[in-house]
Amino acid sequence: MSEDLYQKGIDKIQELTQADDDNPTGFMDIGEAFEDIAPDLSKYVVEFAFGGIYSRSGLDNKQKVQATITALVAQGKPQIGMHVKTGLSVGLTPEEIVGCIMHLIPYVGFPSVLNALSVAKEVFAEEGVSVKKSAE
Amino acid sequence: MSEDLYQKGIDKIQELTQADDDNPTGFMDIGEAFEDIAPDLSKYVVEFAFGGIYSRSGLDNKQKVQATITALVAQGKPQIGMHVKTGLSVGLTPEEIVGCIMHLIPYVGFPSVLNALSVAKEVFAEEGVSVKKSAE
Amino acid sequence: MSEDLYQKGIDKIQELTQADDDNPTGFMDIGEAFEDIAPDLSKYVVEFAFGGIYSRSGLDNKQKVQATITALVAQGKPQIGMHVKTGLSVGLTPEEIVGCIMHLIPYVGFPSVLNALSVAKEVFAEEGVSVKKSAE
Amino acid sequence: MSEDLYQKGIDKIQELTQADDDNPTGFMDIGEAFEDIAPDLSKYVVEFAFGGIYSRSGLDNKQKVQATITALVAQGKPQIGMHVKTGLSVGLTPEEIVGCIMHLIPYVGFPSVLNALSVAKEVFAEEGVSVKKSAE
Amino acid sequence: MSEDLYQKGIDKIQELTQADDDNPTGFMDIGEAFEDIAPDLSKYVVEFAFGGIYSRSGLDNKQKVQATITALVAQGKPQIGMHVKTGLSVGLTPEEIVGCIMHLIPYVGFPSVLNALSVAKEVFAEEGVSVKKSAE
């Protein structure tokens, strides 16, 4: 019945992660590791989060991933890394990702920002991207 | 010595709030109400937050205000309203502002989002803007 | 397509709030106040939160509402009152609701607990219920 | 003077952890590791948390541990694992523990829930319990 | 049995609030408003918080109240006002109280600090104290 919504979610994940049909959820963690204890979790992630919220109109993908990263920095969640990777995948530049984390200093303080930059730096290294020096 | 930085901050605030020299800080709360107990507070707000962080390269003003709103929603802070107003001032559409708040449901839960939408709705009414219905 | 899920959510809300078909969502706030700015919000509340999560097996309704109240106390959210009312509706005794809030002192500290008890006390007064004195 | 309260706390811990007099605090961390820097800490844990709060009437042990787990998930604290173990010890089924964590998605978001499920899954593996598949 | 501990807590509250035996808990909220729904709450506040934690050696009263205020600012709790009043009562100067709130900007961000300064300013007005201008 809600198969359409599930497929819509999978399509959105592919779009965000540049995954293909051989590996339809790409590097996105949809909670498959919990198949044995919470078999419905991945359905909620795919249908609600990606088929629903990530598929809303109003924001483009870059704005959506920026909002995700910001929320995770403000909360200090370990999922920051995966979404920094998604950010690069949808076309956020490293400067935009760093800019978005640095922008939060006056709102969440230095410690949360330093912790998030550590994670971003690791992902940048893994993905082989670097931040362009600007005159500012 | 840091007069240039203070002026840089005031200029940024004017840019963000479309204020003019007669009312240089527009509707932005820079902590002037605390002149008697913390006379240096407004200096930190103007110089560090606006002359420094808001003047960084990397993000445009719309992205910066979106990041601010997102962080405040994630933390449940009452300053959301002022920054929704700033968002409209820098050109975020009501759809983008609502989109940015709604996007956070999977990350911060419904209660924080409902509280933030109440504030946004009030600001939209005050500012006389409305959200366009989309087919979605 | 997902009309079944929407109806499932409405049925669950009726069960939780003892509402009837004349007032199908009872006292539950499903975000209808945001019809003009986020017309899809109430759909997510009804379908995902109530048709999905609240309809999971594993916990009975009393346990589900207890978990909701606990999470809201830990986060200091204003929705505590509505869910205390839901708790009474599904058969949690006032002693259980207070017990659940008091139990959190060692985990979230006194201030959050005092704030939550204020809200619970108001709802008890509105609903005309009182807490039985126990010898303890 | 408060020896009775200390003993009451130890008794409660034994009841919760199925410990015996040879190992009176079972697997419960009462802060004994801090004997050298905060020698009064374990007294507060035993007397106040267990002799006091955990010994209140109003909730049964299963409800108390459910409330503990919920609060820790909402806050993202590493103590979740120890209290999942306590949950199993007092008779919460794995389905109830998972149900209680999954129920929080609409209130705290997916990341906190995913992190908590990882911890629960590990404890289930250590304790050799598994979650029954339900038709739902 | 624990009457001594209760009295120890009351004595500490009197010391902190400069209350006398006619009004033994002074302006301190010990949860008496919840006598009807949680009759044991005030006992926990008096015995554990004041008879126990506030009576520990290691910090003087000024340091203890400073720590309390700091924690409440970091969490955004409404109890800040009562403890600012306690701070003045134990001899913290308005400069120290403001200094302690302002110091948190790099750790918790501007919004939490602005909210806390509003509350402190109100208490200073009620208590008729003012902050001395310093050359800094």
Next chain:
Amino acid sequence: MSEDLYQKGIDKIQELTQADDDNPTGFMDIGEAFEDIAPDLSKYVVEFAFGGIYSRSGLDNKQKVQATITALVAQGKPQIGMHVKTGLSVGLTPEEIVGCIMHLIPYVGFPSVLNALSVAKEVFAEEGVSVKKSAE
């Protein structure tokens, strides 16, 4: 232009960490690891946090570091360790540091306090200091 402010920040860091000109920032993390992705970060840390906030009048260094530690405990941030080290450097006794963490139990709950004490204990071991037993 703001070179004076930068130097003021470095001087403050040296004062706090007992560093000398050969290693001007001592053990303080000023974000130098992010030179490649956020080259302006260390400037903000030095100029704003240390040249500005830490150089305010109103509190002495011991009070400032106590406020820092308290805020980090309340938020559960991993920077606690570095600031416990700073605390010892400016003359806070181990008893004061532990006292400040223990004092937070009624405000933030046991789990945050236990986590912070673990970090403090490690730093005490590294620095070779111990907590004096008191009769209390």
